[in-house]
Amino acid sequence: MERQFAEERVKELHQTLNEWNYAYYVLDKPQVSDQEYDSKLQELIAIEQEFLELKTPDSPSERIGAQVLEGFTKVQHDIPMLSLGNAFNEEDLKDFDRKIRERVGDNFSYVCELKIDGLAISLKYEDGLFVQGATRGDGTIGEDITANLRTIRSIPLRLKDAVTIEVRGEAFMPKRSFVSLNEAKDEAGEEQFANPRNAAAGSLRQLDPKIAASRNLDIFLYSIANGEEVGMTEHAKALAYLDSLGFKTNPLRRQCETIEEVMMYVEEWTEKRQDLAYEIDGIVIKVNSFSQQDELGFTAKSPRWAIAYKFPAEEVITVLKDIELSVGRTGAVTPTAILEPVRVAGTTVQRASLHNEDLIREKDIRIGDHVIVKKAGDIIPEVVSSLKERRTGEEKEFFMPSHCPECDSELIRIEDEVALRCMNPKCPALIRESLIHFVSRTAMNIDGLGEKVISQLFKEELIQDVADIYFLTQEQLIALERIGEKSALNLIQAIDASRENSLEKLLFGLGIRHVGAKAAKTLAQEFDTLTNLQNASKEELIRIDEIGDKMADSIVQYFSMPEVHELIAELQKAEVNMQYKGPKKIAVEAGETSFAGKVVVLTGKLSILTRNEAKEKIELLGGKVTGSVSKKTDLLIAGEDAGSKLSKAEELGIDIWDEEKLVEELNREV
Incomplete structure (x- = not known):
């Protein structure tokens, strides 16, 4: 086959197969038989094998699957994919x-x-x-x-x-x-x-x-x-x-x-x-x-x-065989129902959280009860109620212990809280759960170092705190059950990569009480380094939006503990980054920058910056970006094909810049 004819035929086959594909899979209106589709696809594949340069990323032959991948690379979303x-x-x-x-x-x-x-x-x-x-x-x-x-x-x-x-x-x-x-x-x-x-x-x-x-x-x-x-x-x-x-x-x-x-x-x-x-x-x-x-x-x-x-959750009936206790990373002791296995919303459920002793008393749940179980939001199994009419007299009341099931320390109930807590910082359960949180995706994101591996490392006494993770060797990992040489190498590489994380990842990973992922980023952006945050007073902390008294007290208390100072020293020795790497929030007072205290609207197509980049830069300089033009708007940034928002801004006499003026001003301010 001549190359010119092959090139023309490939274009024809692309167009034909794409039309058939769209009709069948999108419109649900098949135009040809499977045999005819497959015949044309095989013809295309044969031509691409003869003329390799004619195979393109949009070829219908790409539908059948490429070569085996070595792994999945990480992708940072330009615009976050938020949950609802x-x-x-x-x-x-x-x-x-x-x-x-x-x-x-x-x-x-x-x-x-x-x-x-x-x-x-x-x-x-x-x-x-x-x-x-x-x-x-x-x-x-x-x-x-x-x-x-x-x-x-x-x-x-x-x-x-x-x-x-x-x-x-x-x-x-x-x-x-x-x-x-x-x-x-x-x-x-x-x-x-x-x-x-x-x-x-x-x-x-x-x-x-x-x-x-x-x-x-x-x-x-x-x-x-x-x-x-x-x-x-x-x-x-x-x-x-x-x-x-x-x-x-x-x-x-x-x-x-x-x-x-x-x-x-x-x-x-x-x-x-x-x-x-x-x-x-x-x-x-x-x-x-x-x-x-x-x-x-x-x-x-x-x-x-x-x-x-x-949709309303599916409810089923099963038997509550026992109640087990687990200790979380904050020390909260949580009772868990052990159930006769039962299918709920498509999966087999054997365990369900009972949250706390007050809830068990309120619902009058006893070991041996027939209970109604559902999945909250079709995800998390929970015990709805007990069926008292089915009791035989063999059922047993449950009482929370006075001491930790892991370390036998006395359990404490903090004022205004329903949970009993173990306050022993050396409790094995607290340490193990803190380690699992530290390596999790939303914290230090150490791929492959999941709950099972962490539990093995902790059981073998290879790690006692989060800093120990950074001193693990490939040989130590290979010695663990079901960890081969390649897996061990991948884990070491993932651990090394996490040393470079921005400060907010480390802050969230440390598990400071009341500090979630968003607050961690705010703190990292505000203080820039861990040392600055360590030295911050309560008064400095509560001046920041989103940081209230309770969180500020928790942060100050955390960094006052000698064992925390020792941990941070070990992390520094392990060369874990302790500086914020994201866009810096510039301290602004009204009038200090062109955007300080101003309400800004973006409209039309931007060609130099993405809309998200422009919004982020303006807000870092003290501006507030909104989506609609009103009397409160101070500035409109008009890109190409700006429409009704531009007209309204002109009517209201609002200051209007084009994108070039915006970029010029941003460069001058930063």
Whole structure:
């Protein structure tokens, strides 16, 4: 075959196969038989094997799976993938609606979508070509699973327009694919997947893309991460735009003008969800207008303009065989119900938290009781109540011990708290749980050093505190059960990499009481180094937004302890970074910078900075970025194709800059 003819034929096959693929997997309207599709695909593969240079990243042949990967690389999301707050009943939805109205008035609408029970992913396209796909991870850092996502036929490898865009969606396994997969696993004598969500997640985290390709996964796209940068003003229009680009969105979405309409949609799909070809676990409700979304903003964990209504949890009856005690990293002693194994919401449950002794007394739960169990939010098993009418007289009341089950120290109940706590800093349970927290994804993120490995290291007395992790050797790790030479080397490399983490990761990892991940970042940004934070007084701490009396007291108390000084010295010896590496927050007073105390609105397309970069830089210089123009707006940054916001700013006489002026001013200030 001549190269010129091969090149022309490849283009024809691309176009034909992509059209057939879109009709079958997105529109659900097959145009040809499987045999005809496979025949054309095999022809394409044969040409690509003969002319290797003709194989491109958007080739339909990429759907069948590439070579086996060595591992997944980390991906930092340009725009965080935040989780949603939950609603569990009508009152929660009305409360959500009330808070929206308090902030933006009555002139707004909602978009309701089915909440697909799958794996949240992000897809990036450059000039219309699919270049990267990643998992949500912790919302800030995910894993690159591009090779596996290419195998999902409803994901376009090239868009209908050559746009640069980042989109978010939910990859899932249809019910029929899940049944077929578990039947095959059963025949092979392998353990079955508990539910379609786990099956989808497990399939996309396979190092061999051919396995993902064989699992018949699907996807629905639900948002554009940088919607306003591509000219979108509403969520509903953004979804329609995704359709026009060739993406698969869920056609069962509905725009609602009132919360009553939202509740009718919720009620409808609560009843009809079993009829769907895929699993859903709730309804997602979003404010439609992007400018109103900007105005509503975010909490530390989730947007204020969206909420996930979770369907009522499935409840089952089983026997509570025993109650065990566990000691957490803060010393809280938690009772756990040991249950006769029972299936709840797709998984087998054998344990459920009972939270504290007061709850056990309130619900009158006894060892030996028949109890009702459900999964809170379809995730966490909990005991709802006991069935007193089934008692035989053999049941036993439970009493919390007076001493720690791990170290036998006396348990203390702190004023205004319900939990009993072990206050012994050398309690093995506290140390072990603190170690597990330190290496976790949201803290120092030491990949591969999970709970089982930490427990082994602690049991073998190879680590006694978090600093010991940095003095481990490959030989010590190889000696552990189920740790081979390569795994040990990977762990050492992951430990070494964590030495370079920014200060906020270390702060959160240290487990200072009341200091969560967001507060840790605020503290790191404010004080820059651990030494500065150690020397900070309570008065200096409470001057910072988000740091209250209780947290300030906890920080001061923590850094006053001699054992903490020793630990920090060991971490310094291990060359663990103790400095903030993120963008510095500049101390500003009103009038000190061009942005101090000013309300700024960004509109139109920015070409030098991303919208997120511009927002971050302005806020670091003391400005506040909002999404809508009002009399309170001080400055409008107008990019290309600026629309109604620019017109309104001109009417109100608001100061207007173009992007060049913004960049010039930012460079001058920093």
